[in-house]
Amino acid sequence: MANGVTETSVLIAGGGPVGLGLAVDLGRRGVPCIVVERNDGVIRHPRATAENARTMEFFRRWGIADAVKNAGAPPDFPHTVLYVTNLNGFEIARFDRAAHGGKQAAETSPERPQRVNQLWLDPILQELAASLPSVSLRYGCEFTAFIERDDRIVASVTAGDSREEIAASYLIDCTGIRGAVRRSLGVEMEGRAGLDYNLSIFFKLPELWTYHDKGKAALHFFVDANGIKRNLIQLDGRELWRFGVCDQTLYEHPELADVGTLLAEAIGRPVPFELIGVSPWTAHDLVATSYGTRRVFFAGDAAHLNPPDGGFGLNTGMGDAVDLGWKLSAVLAGWASPGLLASYESERRPVAARNVRQSTENHLRAAHMAIEPTIAEDSPAGAAARGALGDHIRRVQGRTFISDGTALGYVYDGSPVICPDGTPPPEDTIMEYHPTSRPGARAPHAWLADGRSIIDLFGTSYVLLRFGSEAPSADPLAAAFRQRGVPVRVESIGDPATSALYEKRLVLVRPDGHVAWRADAIPERPDRIVDVVRGAAVAAR
Numbered sequence: 041m042a043n044g045v046t047e048t049s050v051l052i053a054g055g056g057p058v059g060l061g062l063a064v065d066l067g068r069r070g071v072p073c074i075v076v077e078r079n080d081g082v083i084r085h086p087r088a089t090a091e092n093a094r095t096m097e098f099f100r101r102w103g104i105a106d107a108v109k110n111a112g113a114p115p116d117f118p119h120t121v122l123y124v125t126n127l128n129g130f131e132i133a134r135f136d137r138a139a140h141g142g143k144q145a146a147e148t149s150p151e152r153p154q155r156v157n158q159l160w161l162d163p164i165l166q167e168l169a170a171s172l173p174s175v176s177l178r179y180g181c182e183f184t185a186f187i188e189r190d191d192r193i194v195a196s197v198t199a200g201d202s203r204e205e206i207a208a209s210y211l212i213d214c215t216g217i218r219g220a221v222r223r224s225l226g227v228e229m230e231g232r233a234g235l236d237y238n239l240s241i242f243f244k245l246p247e248l249w250t251y252h253d254k255g256k257a258a259l260h261f262f263v264d265a266n267g268i269k270r271n272l273i274q275l276d277g278r279e280l281w282r283f284g285v286c287d288q289t290l291y292e293h294p295e296l297a298d299v300g301t302l303l304a305e306a307i308g309r310p311v312p313f314e315l316i317g318v319s320p321w322t323a324h325d326l327v328a329t330s331y332g333t334r335r336v337f338f339a340g341d342a343a344h345l346n347p348p349d350g351g352f353g354l355n356t357g358m359g360d361a362v363d364l365g366w367k368l369s370a371v372l373a374g375w376a377s378p379g380l381l382a383s384y385e386s387e388r389r390p391v392a393a394r395n396v397r398q399s400t401e402n403h404l405r406a407a408h409m410a411i412e413p414t415i416a417e418d419s420p421a422g423a424a425a426r427g428a429l430g431d432h433i434r435r436v437q438g439r440t441f442i443s444d445g446t447a448l449g450y451v452y453d454g455s456p457v458i459c460p461d462g463t464p465p466p467e468d469t470i471m472e473y474h475p476t477s478r479p480g481a482r483a484p485h486a487w488l489a490d491g492r493s494i495i496d497l498f499g500t501s502y503v504l505l506r507f508g509s510e511a512p513s514a515d516p517l518a519a520a521f522r523q524r525g526v527p528v529r530v531e532s533i534g535d536p537a538t539s540a541l542y543e544k545r546l547v548l549v550r551p552d553g554h555v556a557w558r559a560d561a562i563p564e565r566p567d568r569i570v571d572v573v574r575g576a577a578v579a580a581r
């Protein structure tokens with residue numbers, strides 16, 4: 041504290057998963073940061089459950105992938121998705137998702153998508169952030185206002201009756217839907233607010249699957265003549281569940297929810313249950329029109345809001361945190377130009393727009409599915425309606441539940457800190473991921489001889505990969521990096537399959553694991569590559 045003002049490098053407003061993820065990324069780089077969270081940090085109502093493979097790769101980098109996999113449901117609990125009239129009624133469609141969950145690696149990633157609710161995920165992130173010496177977590181502390189100066193921001197925070205000023209080089213808005221910092225700058229969200237209104241019901245019922253004959257599943261969707269407006273999500277593999285109802289009246293008046301009747305309708309018989317809590321929420325299709333200023337940036341739900349169909353909110357936000365972490369650290373360390381931070385918006389806003397669009401398509405496709413009035417009837421007409429709907433669901437809904445292309449295949453095309461190589465952008469696929477080392481893409485996974493994944497090499501510095509015995513010397517490029525004080529490591533990879541996967545003999549990977557440049561030879565002016573990737577060729581805001 042100096043002159044009554046607390047000093048730090050980065051002030052993070054909001055300690056949800058994205059604020060905590062950013063604090064972890066910064067803390068691992070030794071960057072001083074303070075997280076102010078107005079609540080006590082205890083998750084009382086479950087929201088996000090689905091972590092995609094990319095988020096799991098970030099957790100692997102941070103050393104918590106195993107802790108996450110050991111939390112929530114046991115690894116052998118099925119990730120099955122079921123569509124039924126009710127759980128003692130008719131099954132309409134099923135997705136088994138055998139490639140999700142468990143502790144084995146996937147083919148295209150050392151990690152698989154997992155289902156671990158924030159009930160367990162947030163405490164893991166909190167514990168890790170709190171263990172990092174440069175991170176300070178302050179609960180019961182609310183961000184209220186700030187001013188931005190040329191050289192820093194000064195924010196006001198309150199804790200109980202006390203008020204404090206915090207000066208920082210950067211302020212990051214991670215306050216979720218409140219967007220406390222974004223709104224105070226007058227930055228709007230564009231898109232559609234209020235797609236529909238929902239009530240989430242959190243309850244306990246041990247081994248609910250013993251009350252029906254459809255077996256264990258992770259997600260259940262209930263179909264009736266009015267549409268698919270109710271769902272049931274298993275959380276811990278034992279007894280904790282979240283029931284969702286799309287209903288504006290219940291959203292506005294949760295006290296009217298007759299939980300016993302709602303559950304009896306879904307399960308097809310009355311069941312004993314213990315209500316833990318209810319929480320109304322709204323589905324939005326929104327992206328902020330800008331991602332910040334020179335010293336202020338928005339991340340996570342403060343920057344984008346999507347319907348949960350497909351599970352992209354937390355996952356997209358974690359990508360924001362990872363993109364910001366190394367850039368803030370690099371600019372604060374002095375080896376990157378402030379232009380590197382300007383690329384945060386160029387890289388992450390298009391990814392948010394893409395993921396929000398895909399979530400909304402998933403949401404509307406499910407909401408507008410034509411359902412015959414006979415769907416639940418035990419009659420030939422009912423059987424025909426269920427057969428046709430099941431075929432339709434199997435054909436169109438897989439992309440809501442399996443989206444490795446979305447998770448791993450985003451490319452920072454057009455980023456000012458990536459050196460394009462003139463190759464055309466790959467097709468943007470949803471369900472399947474197609475590896476590429478094209479500049480801007482996530483550097484693909486392959487196993488190394490020592491049992492690590494090649495992506496385990498990335499995270500702290502730039503890594504210049506040399507592939508095959510014919511690879512040219514990396515020395516001129518490495519020397520250009522060192523001349524500008526930019527941390528770089530050279531790694532030589534001999535394995536022919538990995539060399540073929542990476543396509544070029546030299547591939548430069550950034551500290552976030554994205555390819556920044558590739559070629560078969562070092563150009564005459566390697567210093568120009570260094571200046572592009574460290575943001576020196578980009579105008580700061």
Ligand SMILES: Cc1cc2nc3c(=O)[nH]c(=O)nc-3n(C[C@H](O)[C@H](O)[C@H](O)COP(=O)(O)OP(=O)(O)OC[C@H]3O[C@@H](n4cnc5c(N)ncnc54)[C@H](O)[C@@H]3O)c2cc1C
Nearest residue numbers: 054056057058078088089090183216340341351353354355
């Ligand atoms: C029903 C439902 C299911 C979902 N399922 C998934 C899923 O499976 N996968 C997925 O990826 N996403 C899912 N999401 C979305 C996911 O929950 C959010 O995207 C995610 O929580 C966003 O994290 P965040 O840290 O940006 O914001 P939040 O989690 O909202 O955290 C923001 C934090 O900021 C704090 N805060 C607010 N104002 C202030 C202030 N002035 N000062 C200090 N602190 C402040 C809040 O208390 C809060 O803790 C789901 C959402 C819902 C509603």
